[in-house]
Amino acid sequence: MKFTAFLSLLLSPFKWLRKIRGFRLVYTPLIAIVIFTAVMGVILGTLQLQDKNQQESALFRELSFAKQRIQLRFANNLDAFISINRELAANEDQERLKRLAYEQADDLVLNNHEIVKIVWINAKNQRQWTAPLSNNKTDWIARTQNDELANEGLSTAIELSRSTSRASFSQFINLNFPSNEPLARERKTVFWQVVPNMVGGEIIGFLAALYTTQGILDVVPGELKAYYRFTLLTDNERVLSISSDRDTPKRAFSNQTSLDIGVLSPNLTLRIDTYPPPTNLTFRMLIGVVLGLCAFVIWSLWSVLKQMQVRQEAEASLRTETSFRNAMENSTPVGIRAHDMQKRITYVNRAFCEMTGWSAKELIGLTPPFPFWPDSRRDELVEKMNRALKSEVIAKTGIEGVILRSDGSLIQTRTFIAPLINEKGKQSGWVTSLIDISEPKKIREELAASQERFVTVLEGLDAAVSVVDLENDKLLFANRFYKENFGDDSKGHFKLAGSDNNLETLHDVAEDLQDSPPGIPTAFLYQESESEEIQLDDGSNKWFEVRRRFIPWVDGHLAQLLIATDITMRKEADDLARQQEERMQFTSRLTTMGEMASSLAHELNQPLSAISNYCMGIAKRLEGSLDPSMSKDILPALEKASDQAHRAGTIIQRIRGFVKRSEPQRKYSNISEIINDAVGLVEIEANRHRLSISSNIANNLPEINLDPVLILQVLVNLLKNGLDSVREAYPLSSRWSAAPVNISADLDTSTFPAMIRIQVTDTGGGIAESVMERMFEPFFSTKTDGMGMGLNICRSIIESHHGRLWASNTMDSERTKLAGCTFTILLPLESPDSKENE
Known part of the structure; x- marks a missing residue:
């Protein structure tokens, strides 16, 4: 034994050395491969970046060259136009020089592909001659009936050039072509350039040239268009012309620049895109060699790592399984306990212990009735457990029970029982799982009570509430009001929802949702509710205010909710008031x-x-x-x-x-004409009383959409009131010194959006505060013979035009007494009615 221990002690350093050597043997080549691959990746990336920078620089140079060519062509054309204008201005009466100018214009059209024609127009916007008179470049405009579009653009450019005294351009004009027109793509988009002919500071005529956007790209040399695709765009990214229909790759280089072709020119952008470059065979071969070497070395190490990987996988699987079992037992919120064939508890997990408040040592070995069962329900729970152990149906559906915790509190549970099978395939007991259903059961009871209250509220509404399935038109829900008025089917729902076209649209929506992925789009669920007033055509002439929206029904299908409120009495009252x-x-x-x-x-x-x-x-x-x-x-x-x-x-x-x-009849009218008519109508009475009326109308006021007769009635009424106020303030002998009643009109920019402001000002005695508060009320008048409806009707007319009318007193210079009154009217430049009609 001592020798064995001594031998192990001597061999232990060699074991550590073998582990270190194995580590170096396996991982050193792998680290070398990683370093080699990273270095080659950096080198290849650097080469790729340099190539990209070179391509972008070349792209920018070619774009700048093309831009200069186009700008130079426009500058040369402008010089030619100025030269032709100079000859026309200096030799207006000589026929030979006029013919010479025409020949220059004709040569300019023939030699410049981007110019379609040149037109000489006198100061009265009359065409004098067109170059060329007739050829394939100009006849196509008349053939396609595009004269009106071209003439509108020309008129706009002439007015801009006349107001600025400079060369100007029109907006881009999209012409309509028949499908068989061979040059439709080339001539689809055109624009005008107008150069004024000025002599002594006065314009004697205009020289207008019609350009095609496709012709502008023809200025770019053909060798550039072979390698790059050029595109003309507007400032809103609309494509005007393109040099080729050939597609560019997804990773193509692109650049763009703004074309400044004149002071008053439209915004043009020139974009350049690269075509697919030729394949870089050397670069790809280098990448292939690097990847091949890496793959070969990795494959050579694969056999070495094979056995180590198998061993490590086995150990990892064992650790994973053990960790998984522990995690399942300790993290699940479901209480689990196992019983043997004598119903004795043999195992409990942590969740079951936390659920009961008892420890595992206290629970293992217990037999029914268990101490965590309430005394009052032990017999019941024992009977349920016995039935569940014998019946597979009850074991699968579970049984509801109750557990008495160690602290005396009760929790509601649902228990599932399954047989426990050992490795030999025989039953060795049962395993039960318990779920705490106290909170869900409480929520279900609250939902049931809430549902009952909700149905009670719906049944008590004085409005029809209905829900219809959009797939089969079946009525899913209807309250009492709906059933009393429309019956127990869905006909009343669709009668309130609208026409048959609306019904077809709803069916199409339901079919589209069936073909779409699962779930109802939120666009249908959260869109704003529609509101519409519907009159029934069943003879009752009832009016309903209908609101509807899409909702998901309890089965997940799309349904339509409709709420209809009876507004018949309100409609009748509105008609009577109108x-x-x-x-x-x-x-x-x-x-x-x-x-x-x-x-x-x-x-x-x-x-x-x-x-x-x-x-x-x-x-x-x-x-x-x-x-x-x-x-x-x-x-x-x-x-x-x-x-x-x-x-x-x-x-x-x-x-x-x-x-x-x-x-009432609305139309676009000039407010100054209405004011002049009103002054003309009231001026007769003013002169008869030795009074006068003055008007102050701003220039260039826009036309607005209104009823001129109703506005004229308002202005006449206000002017008459102003004259009456001045006539009461001044006696007949001193009216020559009375200031005239003034009516003015201008643009009020203090509001957003801007509005037309009309003011009627008099120098009478003003309006008392008590009268000011009630002057717009119906049947209120300070005149003995007045009906008290004039100012009320005036305000109604102005408010029907979505405007405002009010009065304010004017104080004298010392601000001690009233010195007159001013009535102010604000009218919108565009009424909401006209926007809706558009």
Whole structure:
């Protein structure tokens, strides 16, 4: 024994040395291979990076060269256009030089593939000549009926050039071609370049050239297009033209730059893409040799590592199985216990001990009834256990029970029992697993109570609630209100949901979801609920406000939820209110016309009498002989008679336009024309009372979508109120010193979006605070003969145009008393109604 121990002690260093030598034998070549592979990878990556940098540099040079070629071509064309303009301006009356300029333009079109035609246009936008007159480059525009598109782009470019006095470009024009057009791809997208011809600071005409975007790419040399693909893009990445339909590889190099072809040019981007380069055979052979050497050395080590790997796998499998068993026993939340054939507990896991509060030593060896069973239910639980051990059905479905913890608390459980089979295939006992169902059972009871409350609420609603399966149109749920009004089927649901087209769409959605992967897309589940007002066509004329959305039903299928609220009474009230408002508007216009009738009759008498007097005087003078002095007298009389007749006709036309229509009709109108008409209508009454009206309208106000007659009615009413306020503030003898009632219109940019602002300002006595609070109420008036509907109708009209109307007092310079009042109107530039119609 001592010799053996001594021998082991002597051989122990050699064992460690053998392990170290084995480690070096196995892993040293592997480390060398890894280092060699890493070094070769770095070298190959460096070579690849250098090649990539060279290709990118070459790509940038070729792109810059192509950009310079295109910019130079546009610069040369512009110089040629300026030269032609110079000859046309300097020799406008010489036919030979005009012909020479035309020949230059014709040569420019023939020698430049990117130019389709050149047009000379005079200052009145009249075409003088076109070069060339007719060839294959220009006839295709007329053949394809694209003249209107081309002329619109030309007009836009001419207006831009006229306003800036510079050469300008139009936007890109997409032309329509028949399918058999051979040059459709080449001429699909065009644009205009307009060069003004200026003499002494004035434009005498324009020289316009029609470019094709495909022709611009023809400026790039063909040898570049053989190796690269060039593409013209807009600023929003829309492709205008492409040099070749040949595809580029996924990892192709690409670069792009902006083409600055003029001051007022459209945004053009030139992009270059590389075609697949030739195969680098040397580089690939080098990679193959490196990989082959590595594979050979690794294969040579494989046989050495084979036996070591088998041994390590066996040890790892044993450790894994042991760890797995321990993990399963210690981490599962399911309590597990084993029984022998005498029902004695032979094993419990940690979860079962935690569930009962008893330790494994205390539980192993116990027989039923167990101490963790409540005393009141021990007989019941013993009977359930015996039945479960004899019946396979009960063993699979499980039995519900209860466990008394060591601290005295109870938990609800479900127990599953299975036979325990040993390695010989014989039953040696049973294994039971317990699941704590206290919380799930509590949740189920709460869900049942919540479901009962929810159904009670739905049954008490005064709205129809229904759910329909979209696959078979079956009614899945309906509350009391739905059943009372639409029965027990789904016909009422689809009657409220809309037309038959809507039903077909719902079926298509359900079919698509059946073909799609499992699960209902969230786009259907979380989209905003739709709202629609539906009138039933069953003779009842009932109106319902219907909201519907998609929901997942309890079986996972897509269903549609519909909630319909009866709004028949509300619709009837809305119709009655609308009819009353229309009648009040009509009454207001009649009242206004009645007030203007006397002024109109009084004012028309004077011009008509003047016309009659002038005509009688002319007739008497014609009875004698005519001489030049008589002609000088007759001509002014005739002019005055014409002016007075024109004035009378204007007044009559405005009155007819004011009362011509009664139904609102929106259209795009100029607000300045409406203001002028309103001033013309009220100016008659103003002059009669020795008052005046002034207007201050900003220039270039945009047209807005409104009803001109209703807006005219509002402005007339506000101007009349302003005149009444000034007339009450100034006596008749001092009205010559009263400031005129001012009406102004401008663009209010303090709001977003900007709005049209109209203000009517007077210098009367202002409005009292008590009146200011109620002045827009219906039937409230401070006038003895007023109906109290004017300002209420005015505000209703402005609000129907989605605008605002309010009044504010103006204080004097010392801010001690009121010095007038200002009514302000804000109208949107675009009404929401017009956006919806678009």
